[in-house]
Amino acid sequence: xxxxxxxxxxxxxxxxxxxxxxxxxxxxxxxxxxxxxxxxxxxxxxxxxxxxxxxxxxxxxxxxxxxxxxxxxxxxxxxxxxxxxxxxxxxxxxxxxxxxxxxxxxxxxxxxxxxxxxxxxxxxxxxxxxxxxxxxxxxxxxxxxxxxxxxxxxxxxxxxxxxxxxxxxxxxxxxxxxxxxxxxxxxxxxxxxxxxxxxxxxxxxxxxxxxxxxxxxxxxxxxxxxxxxxxxxxxxxxxxxxxxxxxxxxxxxxxxxxxxxxxxxxxxxxxxxxxxxxxxxxxxxxxxxxxxxxxxxxxxxxxxxxxxxxxxxxxxxxxxxxxxxxxxxxxxxxxxxxxxxxxxxxxxxxxxxxxxxxxxxxxxxxxxxxxxxxxxxxxxxxxxxxxxxxxxxxxxxxxxxxxxxxxxxxxxxxxxxxxxxxxxxxxxxxxxxxxxxxxxxxxxxxxxxxxxxxxxxxxxxxxxxxxxxxxxxxxxxxxxxxxxxxxxxxxxxxxxxxxxxxxxxxxxxxxxxxxxxxxxxxxxxxxxxxxx
Amino acid sequence: xxxxxxxxxxxxxxxxxxxxxxxxxxxxxxxxxxxxxxxxxxxxxxxxxxxxxxxxxxxxxxxxxxxxxxxxxxxxxxxxxxxxxxxxxxxxxxxxxxxxxxxxxxxxxxxxxxxxxxxxxxxxxxxxxxxxxxxxxxxxxxxxxxxxxxxxxxxxxxxxxxxxxxxxxxxxxxxxxxxxxxxxxxxxxxxxxxxxxxxxxxxxxxxxxxxxxxxxxxxxxxxxxxxxxxxxxxxxxxxxxxxxxxxxxxxxxxxxxxxxxxxxxxxxxxxxxxxxxxxxxxxxxxxxxxxxxxxxxxxxxxxxxxxxxxxxxxxxxxxxxxxxxxxxxxxxxxxxxxxxxxxxxxxxxxxxxxxxxxxxxxxxxxxxxxxxxxxxxxxxxxxxxxxxxxxxxxxxxxxxxxxxxxxxxxxxxxxxxxxxxxxxxxxxxxxxxxx
Numbered sequence: 010x011x012x013x014x015x016x017x018x019x020x021x022x023x024x025x026x027x028x029x030x031x032x033x034x035x036x037x038x039x040x041x042x043x044x045x046x047x048x049x050x051x052x053x054x055x056x057x058x059x060x061x062x063x064x065x066x067x068x069x070x071x072x073x074x075x076x077x078x079x080x081x082x083x084x085x086x087x088x089x090x091x092x093x094x095x096x097x098x099x100x101x102x103x104x105x106x107x108x109x110x111x112x113x114x115x116x117x118x119x120x121x122x123x124x125x126x127x128x129x130x131x132x133x134x135x136x137x138x139x140x141x142x143x144x145x146x147x148x149x150x151x152x153x154x155x156x157x158x159x160x161x162x163x164x165x166x167x168x169x170x171x172x173x174x175x176x177x178x179x180x181x182x183x184x185x186x187x188x189x190x191x192x193x194x195x196x197x198x199x200x201x202x203x204x205x206x207x208x209x210x211x212x213x214x215x216x217x218x219x220x221x222x223x224x225x226x227x228x229x230x231x232x233x234x235x236x237x238x239x240x241x242x243x244x245x246x247x248x249x250x251x252x253x254x255x256x257x258x259x260x261x262x263x264x265x266x267x268x269x270x271x272x273x274x275x276x277x278x279x280x281x282x283x284x285x286x287x288x289x290x291x292x293x294x295x296x297x298x299x300x301x302x303x304x305x306x307x308x309x310x311x312x313x314x315x316x317x318x319x320x321x322x323x324x325x326x327x328x329x330x331x332x333x334x335x336x337x338x339x340x341x342x343x344x345x346x347x348x349x350x351x352x353x354x355x356x357x358x359x360x361x362x363x364x365x366x367x368x369x370x371x372x373x374x375x376x377x378x379x380x381x382x383x384x385x386x387x388x389x390x391x392x393x394x395x396x397x398x399x400x401x402x403x404x405x406x407x408x409x410x411x412x413x414x415x416x417x418x419x420x421x422x423x424x425x426x427x428x429x430x431x432x433x434x435x436x437x438x439x440x441x442x443x444x445x446x447x448x449x450x451x452x453x454x455x456x457x458x459x460x461x462x463x464x465x466x467x468x469x470x471x472x473x474x475x476x477x478x479x480x481x482x483x484x485x486x487x488x489x490x491x492x493x494x495x496x497x498x499x500x501x502x503x504x505x506x507x508x509x510x511x512x513x514x515x516x517x518x519x520x521x522x523x524x525x526x527x528x529x530x531x532x533x534x535x536x537x538x539x540x541x
Numbered sequence: 542x543x544x545x546x547x548x549x550x551x552x553x554x555x556x557x558x559x560x561x562x563x564x565x566x567x568x569x570x571x572x573x574x575x576x577x578x579x580x581x582x583x584x585x586x587x588x589x590x591x592x593x594x595x596x597x598x599x600x601x602x603x604x605x606x607x608x609x610x611x612x613x614x615x616x617x618x619x620x621x622x623x624x625x626x627x628x629x630x631x632x633x634x635x636x637x638x639x640x641x642x643x644x645x646x647x648x649x650x651x652x653x654x655x656x657x658x659x660x661x662x663x664x665x666x667x668x669x670x671x672x673x674x675x676x677x678x679x680x681x682x683x684x685x686x687x688x689x690x691x692x693x694x695x696x697x698x699x700x701x702x703x704x705x706x707x708x709x710x711x712x713x714x715x716x717x718x719x720x721x722x723x724x725x726x727x728x729x730x731x732x733x734x735x736x737x738x739x740x741x742x743x744x745x746x747x748x749x750x751x752x753x754x755x756x757x758x759x760x761x762x763x764x765x766x767x768x769x770x771x772x773x774x775x776x777x778x779x780x781x782x783x784x785x786x787x788x789x790x791x792x793x794x795x796x797x798x799x800x801x802x803x804x805x806x807x808x809x810x811x812x813x814x815x816x817x818x819x820x821x822x823x824x825x826x827x828x829x830x831x832x833x834x835x836x837x838x839x840x841x842x843x844x845x846x847x848x849x850x851x852x853x854x855x856x857x858x859x860x861x862x863x864x865x866x867x868x869x870x871x872x873x874x875x876x877x878x879x880x881x882x883x884x885x886x887x888x889x890x891x892x893x894x895x896x897x898x899x900x901x902x903x904x905x906x907x908x909x910x911x912x913x914x915x916x917x918x919x920x921x922x923x924x925x926x927x928x929x930x931x932x933x934x935x936x937x938x939x940x941x942x943x944x945x946x947x948x949x950x951x952x953x954x955x956x957x958x959x960x961x962x963x964x965x966x967x968x969x970x971x972x973x974x975x976x
Contacts, residue, residue, distance in 0.1 A: 113827075115709065209773070250759075364587075387761075387794065461786045513754060
């Protein structure tokens with residue numbers, strides 16, 4: 010109820026300002042914001058932000074979204090096809106000579122603060138929180154006590170709880186250097202709730218100059234609390250990047266775990282099957298853009314089966330025409346599949362060109378989820394993580410619970426007996442190979458969302474895939490999972506302190522040493538089938 | 542019987558003779574043909590990690606050749622392009638150069654992007670006294686009499702960019718992340734920048750240097766590191782010398798991680814309109830690039846250049862460009878270099894490397910960037926203005942800062958102590974001239 014009254018008052022106030030000619034937006038002010046020296050423009054922005062004029066706010070918002078144009082005498086707000094005169098808000102004809110009002114990062118920062126000051130009092134809770142956050146960031150970056158009155162005024166009104174917390178932290182940052190010891194103490198204690206690392210230098214700086222022992226103790230406590238939170242966030246962040254890399258390795262290797270792990274085919278063309286999946290995704294994306302642009306965000310739903318089908322079909326043809334004649338001859342298989350990989354690469358190069366193709370993310374895959382205040386987890390990585398888990402569960406259920414899975418296990422464990430039982434082993438081989446290839450296609454679809462798609466895509470993953478499968482233990486799905494996650498975490502851990510180049514080398518060295526010591530991988534098959 | 546056997550033998554002899562005549566005729570015919578054209582070598586990666594940047598330069602050379610041929614060619618002869626694909630493979634660059642110079646006998650080569658490819662080509666070009674036009678910004682520390690560098694030297698790109706970020710409008714950056722692909726250009730540029738930053742009073746603790754391999758695609762850790770470094774103190778800026786298709790995952794990750802230009806601006810030296818083609822640039826607005834040309838520059842010369850390229854791309858059905866034509870700095874540098882070479886050949890009345898080299902000194906050309914480009918009389922570099930552009934939501938750049946006029950190149954950067962007293966003159970050229 011009180012909120013409604015406050016808002017009504019604000020509206021009334023804004024209306025009064027609009028009506029009063031003395032405070033109305035003048036052409037000179039509008040032009041001063043749109044062009045000229047950066048310092049003067051920032052001063053003009055602050056002046057307008059303080060004037061509580063609805064047209065001024067619209068002008069600033071238009072500048073922030075870069076939809077402001079100006080001529081010699083007039084400023085225009087461009088809205089799609091039409092242009093509005095910034096002073097009157099009436100539609101106006103845009104002269105040809107009108108120039109764009111340019112922005113740089115310093116102006117953007119100033120605009121951000123100015124707009125936050127306006128929106129804090131007028132916008133809905135969502136925008137209020139954002140405005141409060143940007144005021145907070147500003148206070149942490151540049152603790153200038155001049156911002157205090159605005160924050161205190163906002164705190165006195167009805168506010169969203171999240172916005173209030175941000176503003177209280179901002180207030181604390183600005184009061185940290187206050188003359189009043191009680192205020193300083195309160196500020197020092199309050200800052201302990203902050204989650205951003207950017208507060209640390211502020212507190213450390215204050216610690217150097219602080220005279221009062223109480224405040225000092227509070228500052229030290231706050232610093233320790235922030236450090237604990239940051240350590241947690243950075244630990245989690247590192248674990249997340251490791252697991253994310255692990256999920257990508259897992260996706261890339263899962264298909265190989267079937268074709269190489271279970272069937273024993275050293276499939277050098279595995280990378281190219283991934284690449285075909287990625288190109289299938291690209292084709293589906295292109296079709297959506299051309300024929301069904303309004304549903305573009307959902308193209309992945311169709312791209313997944315398309316990628317699976319394309320790679321599975323290529324895999325089945327490979328198995329039927331080449332690989333089936335080479336079972337039990339690993340060297341020949343290796344050479345033949347390597348040759349096939351070259352053929353597939355050249356084929357794609359001739360069809361789609363040697364350059365990378367651009368696969369756009371659907372909009373729900375960009376951006377990230379912020380947790381613990383400072384840690385942001387990108388959506389595309391989170392989704393791929395969930396996707397890898399889903400594929401893994403699907404494949405293990407398929408192998409463990411279905412008739413096809415039973416046959417595949419039977420054929421890999423003892424081919425002659427399986428054949429005696431009436432299993433058509435040749436057909437099972439084709440199905441199993443197509444399944445492994447199809448999973449590689451799914452991996453390609455996922456990889457297209459985070460990396461480049463080009464004819465060489467597969468080359469980047471073939472070595473990693475083999476590393477994962479060999480390290481995990483050939484013939485074991487569980488081993489593949491552990492190896493993928495382990496390699497991902499190890500790689501990211503080393504990259505954290507030694508850099509990407511060294512991490513790559515270190516992981517290779519680790520695998521060589523590990524395979525020397527334990528050639529059967531992490532998990533070894535036990536039982537009679539191993540000796541067979 | 543005997544006549545029967547001799548008949549075919551005679552026939553054989555006859556055929557042989559005929560074949561020989563035909564062959565010699567054909568040969569003379571061929572060589573006469575070779576006399577009619579001037580061969581131009583094009584040495585850009587059309588596949589591999591650098592194809593994203595280099596492919597379009599090949600098309601730029603072909604467009605410039607078409608343009609000259611439409612005007613009747615040079616010295617009364619048509620130009621004939623010889624296009625090879627070194628496939629982002631550095632030793633292959635040297636091999637292909639050898640082939641161009643010794644087998645195809647090209648008069649000039651336009652090529653290379655990465656410095657490692659140029660370094661690999663350099664001994665071959667020098668040994669065979671060839672002529673290479675190199676159109677990309679680079680780290681300096683090199684001055685060969687056989688190379689004309691039409692891209693920027695460090696003082697024409699890297700140093701002004703860093704100075705801008707230090708200025709009030711650039712955000713008064715105090716801490717620096719130097720991020721690059723692991724090879725000679727980023728390492729040397731960062732060496733120069735480190736020395737420059739130190740000369741401006743930036744301490745060691747405020748500089749972080751990071752490298753990733755070519756084709757690196759997982760930038761999560763690096764972005765997390767940058768975030769951490771930036772939160773440890775004063776205003777931070779990132780100087781990126783990442784090259785090739787790694788830039789796509791890098792900028793995607795940057796956007797997803799919410800590292801906005803207001804907080805930590807990233808200035809890139811190898812990212813232009815072409816590299817950002819496949820990236821959603823809305824979260825990247827405000828990040829920067831330093832070049833000597835942007836497609837968005839408003840000048841009559843640029844409008845003409847962009848139109849020429851659009852028409853060419855449409856006519857030749859160039860993938861991507863036929864729907865959305867894009868021009869960038871290395872394309873402009875290629876175009877300037879090609880036209881200057883053509884002017885020099887006309888002036889020297891010969892394609893002989895030594896004569897062309899002499900004629901190149903002081904050549905001028907109205908550059909698409911809207912100024913008159915001048916080839917330095919001595920140091921084989923162009924005088925170019927420097928522009929700093931901000932990424933816009935549509936993938937183009939807004940120029941936010943520029944030098945008042947063209948800057949003279951300083952390939953031996955004074956910020957590297959060993960360069961003190963080195964003159965910006967190619968050493969062998971001096972000898973050739975004195976001979």
